[in-house]
Amino acid sequence: MAHTLAVSTPTDVDPDVLPATIVRGYWQSVAYRLRHDPVTLFFGAVILLIILAAIFAPLVAPYDPYKESVIARLKPFGWRGHLIGTDELGRDLLTRIIYGGRISLFMGLAPVLIATIVGSALGILAGFGGRRINTIIMRTMDVFYAFPSVLLAVAISGAMGGGITNGMIALSMVFTPALCRISETATAQVRSLDFIEAARASGAGTFTVLRHHVLGNVLGPIFIYASSLVSVSILLASGLSFLGLGVKPPEPDWGLMLSTLRQSIYVNPWICAMPGAAIFITSICFNLVSDGIRAAMDVRM
Amino acid sequence: MQTQTFPDDDLDPRDRGGQAQPLLIVEGLRKFFRVKTQDGKAAAVKAVDDISFTVFKGETLGVVGESGCGKSTLARLLMHLIQPDNGTLIFDGEAVDSPDGITIDTLRRQVQMVFQDSYSSLNPRMPVRDSVAFGPLVHGKKQAEARAVAKDMLMKVGLNPELFGPRYPHELSGGQKQRVNIARALAISPRMVILDEAVSALDKSVEAQVLNLLRQLKRSFNLTYLFISHDLNVVQYISDRVLVMYLGRVVELGPVEEIFSRPKHPYTRALLGSRSSMDPARRLEEPPITGDPPSPIDPPSGCRFRTRCRYVETVCEAVMPELGAWRDRESHVTACHMQDPGSGHSLADVVGRA
Numbered sequence: 001m002a003h004t005l006a007v008s009t010p011t012d013v014d015p016d017v018l019p020a021t022i023v024r025g026y027w028q029s030v031a032y033r034l035r036h037d038p039v040t041l042f043f044g045a046v047i048l049l050i051i052l053a054a055i056f057a058p059l060v061a062p063y064d065p066y067k068e069s070v071i072a073r074l075k076p077f078g079w080r081g082h083l084i085g086t087d088e089l090g091r092d093l094l095t096r097i098i099y100g101g102r103i104s105l106f107m108g109l110a111p112v113l114i115a116t117i118v119g120s121a122l123g124i125l126a127g128f129g130g131r132r133i134n135t136i137i138m139r140t141m142d143v144f145y146a147f148p149s150v151l152l153a154v155a156i157s158g159a160m161g162g163g164i165t166n167g168m169i170a171l172s173m174v175f176t177p178a179l180c181r182i183s184e185t186a187t188a189q190v191r192s193l194d195f196i197e198a199a200r201a202s203g204a205g206t207f208t209v210l211r212h213h214v215l216g217n218v219l220g221p222i223f224i225y226a227s228s229l230v231s232v233s234i235l236l237a238s239g240l241s242f243l244g245l246g247v248k249p250p251e252p253d254w255g256l257m258l259s260t261l262r263q264s265i266y267v268n269p270w271i272c273a274m275p276g277a278a279i280f281i282t283s284i285c286f287n288l289v290s291d292g293i294r295a296a297m298d299v300r301m
Numbered sequence: 302m303q304t305q306t307f308p309d310d311d312l313d314p315r316d317r318g319g320q321a322q323p324l325l326i327v328e329g330l331r332k333f334f335r336v337k338t339q340d341g342k343a344a345a346v347k348a349v350d351d352i353s354f355t356v357f358k359g360e361t362l363g364v365v366g367e368s369g370c371g372k373s374t375l376a377r378l379l380m381h382l383i384q385p386d387n388g389t390l391i392f393d394g395e396a397v398d399s400p401d402g403i404t405i406d407t408l409r410r411q412v413q414m415v416f417q418d419s420y421s422s423l424n425p426r427m428p429v430r431d432s433v434a435f436g437p438l439v440h441g442k443k444q445a446e447a448r449a450v451a452k453d454m455l456m457k458v459g460l461n462p463e464l465f466g467p468r469y470p471h472e473l474s475g476g477q478k479q480r481v482n483i484a485r486a487l488a489i490s491p492r493m494v495i496l497d498e499a500v501s502a503l504d505k506s507v508e509a510q511v512l513n514l515l516r517q518l519k520r521s522f523n524l525t526y527l528f529i530s531h532d533l534n535v536v537q538y539i540s541d542r543v544l545v546m547y548l549g550r551v552v553e554l555g556p557v558e559e560i561f562s563r564p565k566h567p568y569t570r571a572l573l574g575s576r577s578s579m580d581p582a583r584r585l586e587e588p589p590i591t592g593d594p595p596s597p598i599d600p601p602s603g604c605r606f607r608t609r610c611r612y613v614e615t616v617c618e619a620v621m622p623e624l625g626a627w628r629d630r631e632s633h634v635t636a637c638h639m640q641d642p643g644s645g646h647s648l649a650d651v652v653g654r655a
Contacts, residue, residue, distance in 0.1 A: 194416040195424045195432075201413060202409070203489070216424075217424070
């Protein structure tokens with residue numbers, strides 16, 4: 001586009017900023033920036049791989065995750081076709097990790113997702129509603145905040161009984177207050193800006209203002225915090241399993257595997273580190289991808 | 302003085318009372334903000350205290366006063382962005398927010414506002430063309446129509462829509478952003494625009510351009526302006542009439558030449574005296590006004606200016622001076638005992654005769 005500086009009035013147009021930027025919609029431009037971010041693309045692909053492996057575990061895994069063998073206990077990497085060795089009951093560790101991804105990813109993602117939806121809805125309501133609504137919501141959240149998160153998770157799932165569903169509900173309740181606080185703070189910051197008043201002055205109702213002007217400006221911080229919770233959630237879930245409140249053996253789960261292999265750390269430390277490595281890689285990937293998405297959503301960059 | 306007359310076919314179809322009827326009558330407007338003082342007692346900031354004035358069709362009413370005198374609160378009250386404690390607004394003959402008048406929504410279709418901070422008044426995650434199109438969209442226009450309006454408005458404020466429309470606020474300069482804000486305000490074709498320190502944050506050359514743009518837009522869209530500023534030169538340049546505020550009250554109101562050549566209220570005189578002069582011979586040796594305005598939480602009794610006024614007498618402490626015939630377009634009124642021969646102020650007669 002050649003210089004189309006045919007602006008009629010003498011404006012403060014800066015000739016240096018020409019030529020025009022390419023016309024794109026918001027989501028188009030987000031997608032464009034994501035496509036040109038190799039780091040995010042790479043780690044996104046790793047996440048996809050982990051998720052696909054977990055979903056298609058029976059097709060991918062080389063062995064039966066429950067088949068034990070007394071003679072094959074805690075064997076090193078590559079022993080008789082066991083790529084990363086065997087666990088303390090002689091089961092193939094790679095198979096167990098692939099299968100374990102099913103529960104671990106679920107326990108990592110589901111509570112965070114639930115807490116993000118509930119927490120940010122409450123937080124935005126608290127930040128945008130009046131002082132009374134704010135007090136009711138935020139003081140209730142403070143009650144949850146008073147407990148250490150592990151203790152709270154144990155207390156809730158202990159009170160409701162073990163199992164994956166109850167564990168998931170317990171973890172959601174643990175994460176909700178933090179997400180609520182973050183979205184409340186972000187909303188309160190946006191709320192005081194003039195463009196909110198300008199939108200109201202244009203005749204927009206509360207819901208329209210929230211949808212068009214508040215949401216886009218508060219999703220960034222919520223998003224980045226929620227993604228950092230995924231790994232915490234996997235670990236907390238394994239903690240619950242360790243205490244007998246979450247997944248029960250012999251069900252494969254990264255956290256549970258980590259805690260049962262713990263006793264064998266002097267026999268074969270590399271084997272014991274493997275479930276931990278799975279958690280580490282998964283959480284690193286989630287953190288980096290969410291960081292990339294946040295950066296792509298930020299129009300100022 | 303605005304003395305233009307419009308042929309009948311030029312009249313706005315929304316016009317109800319004709320040219321003679323004021324566009325906006327404000328009566329007894331009051332807003333106290335509840336706060337807690339340091340010792341925990343409940344108190345009220347008297348931001349806007351019993352303000353009355355009229356805005357006539359097609360004029361520019363300038364509002365001046367020190368920082369914190371309630372100018373911005375006044376602007377937000379007029380838009381009903383904050384709820385007044387008391388007082389009535391009558392827009393073109395119809396009471397606002399009353400059962401037999403017009404709703405706040407209807408008011409907001411006809412009155413728009415441009416804010417001082419050009420950056421925070423645009424959504425940072427919205428291309429500016431969407432910000433401009435937002436108003437028409439909310440008022441029920443289709444996406445394509447709203448886009449067309451936005452395009453047209455950007456052109457009217459001197460920004461090439463192809464070039465600037467898809468940009469985000471951080472990609473524009475302060476002057477360009479303020480042009481976008483003006484376009485946004487005009488997009489729903491209001492009859493009145495409140496300019497709250499709209500040019501104060503701009504540097505002088507850009508300020509002049511935007512002021513000229515505002516004048517030009519006023520002519521082409523038949524607008525009425527309420528122009529709030531602390532800059533007396535700008536107010537003098539753009540206004541037809543001027544309203545001077547001090548601590549939440551109107552102290553003087555009148556035609557611009559009158560106010561600037563024959564100010565009546567000591568505060569107005571001090572304000573005018575505080576302008577810096579280009580002539581070194583007229584250098585100010587003494588400040589025309591000293592001290593800070595008193596706290597609006599606990600304003601002085603009687604006349605609010607008495608604590609800083611050099612003509613203060615006992616009557617000023619006891620009796621609150623009233624503004625005169627503020628509904629009249631021509632009149633120059635002031636809330637000062639010295640202008641009221643019956644007030645008992647010793648200088649009243651002298652000044653009154655002068």
